[in-house]
Amino acid sequence: MASHRVLFIGGTGVISSACVAESVAKGWEVTILNRGTSTTHPAHPDAEALTADVRDAAAVSRAVGAREFDVVVDFLSFTPDQVQQQLDQFARRTGQYVFISSASAYQTPPSRLPVTESTPLRNPFWQYSRDKIACEDLLVRAYRDDELPMTVVRPSHTYDHTLPPFEGRWTTIERMRQGKEVLVHGDGTSLWTITHHTDFARAFVGLLGRREAIGEAFHITGDEAPSWNRIYADIAEAAGVEPRLVHVPSDAVAAADEEFGASLLGDKAHTMVFDNSKIRSLVPGWHATVPFRQGAQEIVDWHDADPARRTVDAELDALYDRLVAAHRV
Numbered sequence: 001m002a003s004h005r006v007l008f009i010g011g012t013g014v015i016s017s018a019c020v021a022e023s024v025a026k027g028w029e030v031t032i033l034n035r036g037t038s039t040t041h042p043a044h045p046d047a048e049a050l051t052a053d054v055r056d057a058a059a060v061s062r063a064v065g066a067r068e069f070d071v072v073v074d075f076l077s078f079t080p081d082q083v084q085q086q087l088d089q090f091a092r093r094t095g096q097y098v099f100i101s102s103a104s105a106y107q108t109p110p111s112r113l114p115v116t117e118s119t120p121l122r123n124p125f126w127q128y129s130r131d132k133i134a135c136e137d138l139l140v141r142a143y144r145d146d147e148l149p150m151t152v153v154r155p156s157h158t159y160d161h162t163l164p165p166f167e168g169r170w171t172t173i174e175r176m177r178q179g180k181e182v183l184v185h186g187d188g189t190s191l192w193t194i195t196h197h198t199d200f201a202r203a204f205v206g207l208l209g210r211r212e213a214i215g216e217a218f219h220i221t222g223d224e225a226p227s228w229n230r231i232y233a234d235i236a237e238a239a240g241v242e243p244r245l246v247h248v249p250s251d252a253v254a255a256a257d258e259e260f261g262a263s264l265l266g267d268k269a270h271t272m273v274f275d276n277s278k279i280r281s282l283v284p285g286w287h288a289t290v291p292f293r294q295g296a297q298e299i300v301d302w303h304d305a306d307p308a309r310r311t312v313d314a315e316l317d318a319l320y321d322r323l324v325a326a327h328r329v
Contacts, residue, residue, distance in 0.1 A: 004209055005029045005068070007094075009054055009086060010075030011047065012038035014160045015100070018201035019073070020044045026205050033063060034076070040162045057085055068093040071208045075100045079131045080138045087142065096149050096209060101136055103156035103193075103219050103274065104129040104267045114275040117154075117217050126266025136217070143215050151207060152217035156274060159295060160197040161302035162309075165231060167260050168316040170303055175317070176236050181244045181324040185264050188229035188247055191271040195222035196290035203276075206283030213282060221274040222288040228268075234293045238300040246324040257319055 006023055010016040011032025021044055023030050030047040033054060043049040052063035054076050072094040077083045083099065090097060106115050108123040121136065123129035142148035159165055166172040175182050203220045207213045226234070229245065236243035250269040254261020280286055303309045 004070045005031065006071040006073060006208055007064075007067075007069040007090070008032045008047075008073045008075065009077070010034055010073075011049075012036075012041040012043055013075060014041070014163050015155060015158050015197050015200055016073075016075045017041040017044070018160065018197035019204050020047055022198075022201040022205045023208065028205075028208065031067070031069070033060065055082070055085075057089065060089055064089070070094065071096045071098060073098040073100070073208075077135060078128070080134045083135045083138055087148070091142075091148060094149070096151060096214065097139075098151045098153060098207065099135060099139055101132045101152050101154045101217070102129060103154045103221065103272070105132045105136065105154060106272075108266055109270040110272065113271065114273045115219070116275045117219060117278050123266050126262045128262075129266055149214045151213040151215075153204060153207065154217065154219040155200060156193045156195055156219065156221040156272065157268075158195045158197050158200050159299075161295075161298040164235065164299050164303075165194060166235075167263065168313040168320075170310050171313045171316055171320070172232075173235060173239050173300065173303070174310060174312050175320065176239055176241045176243050179241075179244070180321075181246045181328065182232065183248050183253070183320050183323055184228055184232055184245045185248060185250045185253060186228070186269055188232070188245065189227050190269065191225040191227055191273055192231065192268065193221045193225045193272050193274055194231065194292050194295075195220070195288065196292075196295050199288040199290055203279050203283050203286045206286065207279075210282060216278075218279045218282075219274055219276070220279050221276060222290075222292075223276065224288065224291060225271075225273045226292060231292065231296075234296040235299070237293075238296040246328055248323050248327045252327065253323065256323060260316075260319075 006028050024046045033050045036051040050063040052059040072090045105121045107120045121133045139150045250264040
Protein backbone atom coordinates (compact mmCIF):
# COMPACT_ATOMS: atom_id res chain seq x y z
CA MET A 1 0.00 0.00 0.00
CA ALA A 2 2.89 2.40 0.69
CA SER A 3 3.51 2.71 -3.06
CA HIS A 4 -0.06 3.91 -3.65
CA ARG A 5 -0.25 7.66 -4.04
CA VAL A 6 -3.25 9.89 -3.33
CA LEU A 7 -3.57 13.62 -3.91
CA PHE A 8 -6.06 15.57 -1.85
CA ILE A 9 -7.14 18.83 -3.46
CA GLY A 10 -7.76 20.47 -0.12
CA GLY A 11 -6.59 18.35 2.77
CA THR A 12 -6.83 20.83 5.65
CA GLY A 13 -10.61 21.16 6.03
CA VAL A 14 -12.96 19.63 8.57
CA ILE A 15 -13.59 16.48 6.54
CA SER A 16 -10.47 16.33 4.40
CA SER A 17 -8.06 16.62 7.35
CA ALA A 18 -9.53 13.47 8.88
CA CYS A 19 -9.37 11.70 5.51
CA VAL A 20 -5.71 12.64 5.12
CA ALA A 21 -4.91 11.34 8.60
CA GLU A 22 -6.74 8.07 7.95
CA SER A 23 -5.03 7.65 4.56
CA VAL A 24 -1.62 8.10 6.17
CA ALA A 25 -2.55 5.60 8.89
CA LYS A 26 -3.56 3.08 6.22
CA GLY A 27 -0.20 3.38 4.47
CA TRP A 28 -1.02 5.66 1.56
CA GLU A 29 1.59 8.08 0.27
CA VAL A 30 -0.35 11.32 0.66
CA THR A 31 0.06 14.67 -1.07
CA ILE A 32 -2.14 17.67 -0.28
CA LEU A 33 -2.67 20.72 -2.47
CA ASN A 34 -4.09 23.97 -1.11
CA ARG A 35 -3.13 27.55 -0.28
CA GLY A 36 -1.54 26.55 3.01
CA THR A 37 -3.54 29.06 5.02
CA SER A 38 -5.53 26.90 7.46
CA THR A 39 -5.07 27.87 11.09
CA THR A 40 -7.37 25.23 12.59
CA HIS A 41 -6.28 22.15 10.64
CA PRO A 42 -2.55 22.24 9.92
CA ALA A 43 -1.13 20.03 7.21
CA HIS A 44 -0.49 16.48 8.36
CA PRO A 45 3.23 16.08 9.17
CA ASP A 46 3.48 12.88 7.15
CA ALA A 47 1.85 14.30 4.02
CA GLU A 48 3.65 16.11 1.23
CA ALA A 49 2.25 19.65 1.13
CA LEU A 50 2.05 21.53 -2.17
CA THR A 51 1.02 25.18 -2.11
CA ALA A 52 -1.13 26.78 -4.81
CA ASP A 53 -4.46 28.49 -5.28
CA VAL A 54 -6.47 25.64 -6.81
CA ARG A 55 -8.45 28.14 -8.91
CA ASP A 56 -5.21 29.10 -10.70
CA ALA A 57 -4.55 26.35 -13.24
CA ALA A 58 -1.04 27.56 -14.01
CA ALA A 59 -0.13 27.66 -10.33
CA VAL A 60 -1.47 24.14 -9.86
CA SER A 61 0.59 22.93 -12.81
CA ARG A 62 3.73 24.47 -11.36
CA ALA A 63 3.10 23.01 -7.91
CA VAL A 64 2.23 19.50 -9.05
CA GLY A 65 4.77 19.22 -11.85
CA ALA A 66 4.84 15.82 -13.56
CA ARG A 67 3.50 13.86 -10.59
CA GLU A 68 0.96 11.10 -11.18
CA PHE A 69 -1.39 9.65 -8.60
CA ASP A 70 -3.37 6.48 -8.10
CA VAL A 71 -6.20 8.60 -6.71
CA VAL A 72 -7.07 12.30 -6.84
CA VAL A 73 -9.65 13.47 -4.29
CA ASP A 74 -11.30 16.81 -5.00
CA PHE A 75 -12.70 18.53 -1.91
CA LEU A 76 -12.59 22.04 -3.37
CA SER A 77 -14.74 22.03 -6.50
CA PHE A 78 -18.25 23.38 -6.15
CA THR A 79 -19.28 24.25 -9.72
CA PRO A 80 -18.89 22.42 -13.06
CA ASP A 81 -16.24 24.80 -14.36
CA GLN A 82 -14.13 24.11 -11.27
CA VAL A 83 -14.53 20.36 -11.76
CA GLN A 84 -13.58 20.69 -15.43
CA GLN A 85 -10.43 22.57 -14.50
CA GLN A 86 -9.32 19.70 -12.25
CA LEU A 87 -10.21 17.11 -14.89
CA ASP A 88 -8.14 19.00 -17.45
CA GLN A 89 -5.27 18.85 -14.98
CA PHE A 90 -5.55 15.32 -13.60
CA ALA A 91 -7.90 13.06 -15.61
CA ARG A 92 -5.03 11.55 -17.61
CA ARG A 93 -2.73 11.02 -14.67
CA THR A 94 -4.87 9.27 -12.10
CA GLY A 95 -6.62 5.92 -11.88
CA GLN A 96 -9.52 7.38 -9.87
CA TYR A 97 -10.94 10.87 -9.51
CA VAL A 98 -13.07 11.17 -6.37
CA PHE A 99 -15.46 14.11 -6.26
CA ILE A 100 -16.84 15.30 -2.95
CA SER A 101 -20.47 16.18 -3.57
CA SER A 102 -23.15 16.66 -0.91
CA ALA A 103 -26.08 14.70 0.49
CA SER A 104 -28.05 17.94 0.16
CA ALA A 105 -28.14 17.15 -3.55
CA TYR A 106 -30.75 14.47 -2.88
CA GLN A 107 -34.43 15.16 -3.48
CA THR A 108 -35.47 17.81 -0.95
CA PRO A 109 -37.75 17.14 0.81
CA PRO A 110 -37.31 13.40 0.24
CA SER A 111 -40.37 11.46 -0.92
CA ARG A 112 -39.28 8.41 1.08
CA LEU A 113 -36.88 7.47 3.83
CA PRO A 114 -34.28 6.26 4.34
CA VAL A 115 -32.41 7.98 1.54
CA THR A 116 -30.38 5.65 -0.68
CA GLU A 117 -27.97 6.41 -3.50
CA SER A 118 -30.81 5.85 -5.97
CA THR A 119 -32.86 8.68 -4.46
CA PRO A 120 -33.26 11.34 -7.19
CA LEU A 121 -31.06 14.41 -7.10
CA ARG A 122 -33.19 17.55 -6.90
CA ASN A 123 -32.98 20.56 -4.62
CA PRO A 124 -35.04 23.58 -5.72
CA PHE A 125 -34.19 25.56 -2.58
CA TRP A 126 -30.39 25.82 -2.39
CA GLN A 127 -28.00 26.91 -5.15
CA TYR A 128 -25.07 25.15 -3.46
CA SER A 129 -26.86 21.83 -3.89
CA ARG A 130 -27.90 22.52 -7.48
CA ASP A 131 -24.28 23.30 -8.33
CA LYS A 132 -23.16 20.01 -6.83
CA ILE A 133 -25.80 18.21 -8.90
CA ALA A 134 -24.48 19.92 -12.02
CA CYS A 135 -20.97 18.77 -11.12
CA GLU A 136 -22.21 15.21 -10.78
CA ASP A 137 -23.98 15.45 -14.14
CA LEU A 138 -20.70 16.51 -15.78
CA LEU A 139 -18.87 13.58 -14.22
CA VAL A 140 -21.51 11.03 -15.22
CA ARG A 141 -21.26 12.23 -18.82
CA ALA A 142 -17.47 12.00 -18.71
CA TYR A 143 -17.66 8.48 -17.28
CA ARG A 144 -20.19 7.40 -19.90
CA ASP A 145 -18.61 9.10 -22.91
CA ASP A 146 -14.88 9.12 -22.06
CA GLU A 147 -14.51 6.36 -19.45
CA LEU A 148 -13.44 8.84 -16.77
CA PRO A 149 -12.58 6.71 -13.70
CA MET A 150 -14.68 8.77 -11.32
CA THR A 151 -16.32 8.15 -7.97
CA VAL A 152 -18.82 10.49 -6.28
CA VAL A 153 -19.02 10.72 -2.49
CA ARG A 154 -21.85 12.57 -0.76
CA PRO A 155 -21.21 13.58 2.85
CA SER A 156 -24.15 14.62 4.97
CA HIS A 157 -23.67 17.05 7.89
CA THR A 158 -20.13 16.21 8.95
CA TYR A 159 -18.46 18.08 11.82
CA ASP A 160 -15.45 18.08 14.10
CA HIS A 161 -14.33 19.86 17.28
CA THR A 162 -14.00 23.19 15.43
CA LEU A 163 -17.51 23.24 13.94
CA PRO A 164 -20.66 23.68 16.02
CA PRO A 165 -23.65 22.52 13.95
CA PHE A 166 -25.39 25.90 13.94
CA GLU A 167 -25.44 28.97 11.73
CA GLY A 168 -22.92 31.36 13.25
CA ARG A 169 -21.08 28.47 14.90
CA TRP A 170 -20.18 29.54 18.46
CA THR A 171 -22.78 32.33 18.47
CA THR A 172 -25.58 29.99 19.55
CA ILE A 173 -23.52 28.43 22.35
CA GLU A 174 -22.54 31.85 23.64
CA ARG A 175 -26.22 32.80 23.72
CA MET A 176 -26.91 29.69 25.78
CA ARG A 177 -24.20 30.59 28.25
CA GLN A 178 -25.54 34.13 28.56
CA GLY A 179 -28.98 32.76 29.35
CA LYS A 180 -30.46 34.08 26.11
CA GLU A 181 -33.08 32.27 24.10
CA VAL A 182 -31.78 30.38 21.10
CA LEU A 183 -33.48 29.82 17.76
CA VAL A 184 -34.43 26.30 16.68
CA HIS A 185 -35.89 26.01 13.19
CA GLY A 186 -39.32 24.46 12.84
CA ASP A 187 -40.61 22.59 15.87
CA GLY A 188 -37.24 20.96 16.52
CA THR A 189 -38.56 17.43 16.00
CA SER A 190 -37.18 16.76 12.50
CA LEU A 191 -34.44 14.14 12.56
CA TRP A 192 -30.98 15.08 11.40
CA THR A 193 -28.15 12.73 10.53
CA ILE A 194 -24.92 14.16 11.92
CA THR A 195 -21.52 12.57 11.33
CA HIS A 196 -18.17 12.89 13.10
CA HIS A 197 -15.35 13.49 10.64
CA THR A 198 -13.30 10.53 11.87
CA ASP A 199 -16.23 8.18 11.25
CA PHE A 200 -16.58 9.55 7.73
CA ALA A 201 -12.85 9.17 7.08
CA ARG A 202 -12.68 5.50 8.09
CA ALA A 203 -15.30 4.59 5.49
CA PHE A 204 -14.03 7.01 2.87
CA VAL A 205 -10.49 5.64 2.73
CA GLY A 206 -11.98 2.23 2.01
CA LEU A 207 -13.13 3.56 -1.38
CA LEU A 208 -9.70 4.72 -2.53
CA GLY A 209 -8.19 2.67 -5.30
CA ARG A 210 -11.22 0.38 -5.51
CA ARG A 211 -12.26 -0.67 -9.01
CA GLU A 212 -15.71 -1.46 -7.64
CA ALA A 213 -16.19 2.24 -6.82
CA ILE A 214 -15.56 3.51 -10.36
CA GLY A 215 -18.66 5.03 -11.93
CA GLU A 216 -20.51 4.84 -8.62
CA ALA A 217 -21.86 7.28 -6.05
CA PHE A 218 -21.82 6.69 -2.31
CA HIS A 219 -23.01 8.61 0.67
CA ILE A 220 -21.20 8.22 3.97
CA THR A 221 -23.12 9.29 7.06
CA GLY A 222 -23.43 8.52 10.71
CA ASP A 223 -26.05 6.06 11.88
CA GLU A 224 -27.36 8.50 14.48
CA ALA A 225 -30.21 10.88 13.60
CA PRO A 226 -31.19 12.88 16.68
CA SER A 227 -33.88 15.53 16.59
CA TRP A 228 -32.74 19.13 16.42
CA ASN A 229 -34.12 19.60 19.92
CA ARG A 230 -31.77 16.83 21.07
CA ILE A 231 -28.80 18.34 19.21
CA TYR A 232 -29.34 21.64 21.00
CA ALA A 233 -29.79 19.83 24.32
CA ASP A 234 -26.55 17.86 23.87
CA ILE A 235 -24.61 21.05 23.13
CA ALA A 236 -26.18 22.81 26.11
CA GLU A 237 -25.28 19.91 28.40
CA ALA A 238 -21.69 20.03 27.18
CA ALA A 239 -21.64 23.78 27.79
CA GLY A 240 -23.01 23.30 31.30
CA VAL A 241 -26.26 25.20 30.82
CA GLU A 242 -30.00 24.69 30.44
CA PRO A 243 -31.09 25.80 26.95
CA ARG A 244 -33.98 28.17 26.38
CA LEU A 245 -35.28 27.09 22.99
CA VAL A 246 -37.59 29.17 20.82
CA HIS A 247 -39.01 27.45 17.75
CA VAL A 248 -39.15 29.60 14.63
CA PRO A 249 -40.62 28.46 11.29
CA SER A 250 -37.95 28.00 8.64
CA ASP A 251 -40.00 30.14 6.25
CA ALA A 252 -39.80 33.00 8.76
CA VAL A 253 -36.02 32.62 8.95
CA ALA A 254 -35.83 32.67 5.15
CA ALA A 255 -37.94 35.83 5.02
CA ALA A 256 -35.53 37.54 7.40
CA ASP A 257 -32.27 36.19 5.91
CA GLU A 258 -32.34 34.62 2.45
CA GLU A 259 -28.99 32.81 2.67
CA PHE A 260 -29.64 31.40 6.15
CA GLY A 261 -33.13 30.38 5.05
CA ALA A 262 -31.85 28.60 1.96
CA SER A 263 -29.62 26.40 4.09
CA LEU A 264 -32.68 25.44 6.14
CA LEU A 265 -35.29 24.99 3.41
CA GLY A 266 -32.75 23.29 1.15
CA ASP A 267 -31.30 21.04 3.84
CA LYS A 268 -31.72 21.18 7.60
CA ALA A 269 -35.50 21.74 7.83
CA HIS A 270 -36.25 18.24 6.57
CA THR A 271 -35.83 14.90 8.27
CA MET A 272 -32.91 13.14 6.60
CA VAL A 273 -32.07 9.55 7.44
CA PHE A 274 -29.73 7.51 5.26
CA ASP A 275 -29.23 3.85 4.36
CA ASN A 276 -25.47 3.14 4.45
CA SER A 277 -25.72 -0.35 2.97
CA LYS A 278 -23.84 0.58 -0.19
CA ILE A 279 -20.72 1.93 1.52
CA ARG A 280 -20.75 -1.07 3.86
CA SER A 281 -20.78 -3.38 0.83
CA LEU A 282 -17.28 -2.10 0.01
CA VAL A 283 -16.12 -1.41 3.57
CA PRO A 284 -17.50 -4.38 5.52
CA GLY A 285 -17.87 -3.87 9.24
CA TRP A 286 -17.73 -0.10 9.08
CA HIS A 287 -20.08 1.78 11.33
CA ALA A 288 -20.02 5.15 13.02
CA THR A 289 -18.69 5.05 16.58
CA VAL A 290 -18.72 8.69 17.79
CA PRO A 291 -22.13 9.72 19.20
CA PHE A 292 -23.02 13.38 18.92
CA ARG A 293 -23.11 13.71 22.69
CA GLN A 294 -19.36 12.98 22.67
CA GLY A 295 -18.83 15.24 19.67
CA ALA A 296 -20.69 18.08 21.41
CA GLN A 297 -18.28 17.86 24.34
CA GLU A 298 -15.31 17.95 21.94
CA ILE A 299 -16.74 21.12 20.36
CA VAL A 300 -17.20 22.92 23.67
CA ASP A 301 -13.86 21.79 25.09
CA TRP A 302 -11.94 22.95 22.01
CA HIS A 303 -13.56 26.38 22.04
CA ASP A 304 -13.11 26.74 25.79
CA ALA A 305 -9.40 26.01 25.45
CA ASP A 306 -8.81 29.38 23.74
CA PRO A 307 -10.99 32.49 24.16
CA ALA A 308 -10.07 33.58 20.63
CA ARG A 309 -12.05 30.66 19.26
CA ARG A 310 -15.27 31.80 20.92
CA THR A 311 -16.22 34.41 18.35
CA VAL A 312 -19.74 35.78 18.07
CA ASP A 313 -21.32 36.95 14.83
CA ALA A 314 -22.86 40.20 16.02
CA GLU A 315 -25.11 40.60 12.99
CA LEU A 316 -26.47 37.07 13.32
CA ASP A 317 -26.84 37.50 17.08
CA ALA A 318 -29.04 40.53 16.47
CA LEU A 319 -31.08 38.58 13.91
CA TYR A 320 -31.59 35.86 16.51
CA ASP A 321 -32.79 38.47 18.98
CA ARG A 322 -35.39 39.75 16.51
CA LEU A 323 -36.62 36.32 15.45
CA VAL A 324 -36.95 34.83 18.93
CA ALA A 325 -38.74 37.96 20.15
CA ALA A 326 -41.22 37.70 17.30
CA HIS A 327 -41.91 33.99 17.82
CA ARG A 328 -41.68 33.61 21.56
CA VAL A 329 -44.73 31.80 22.91
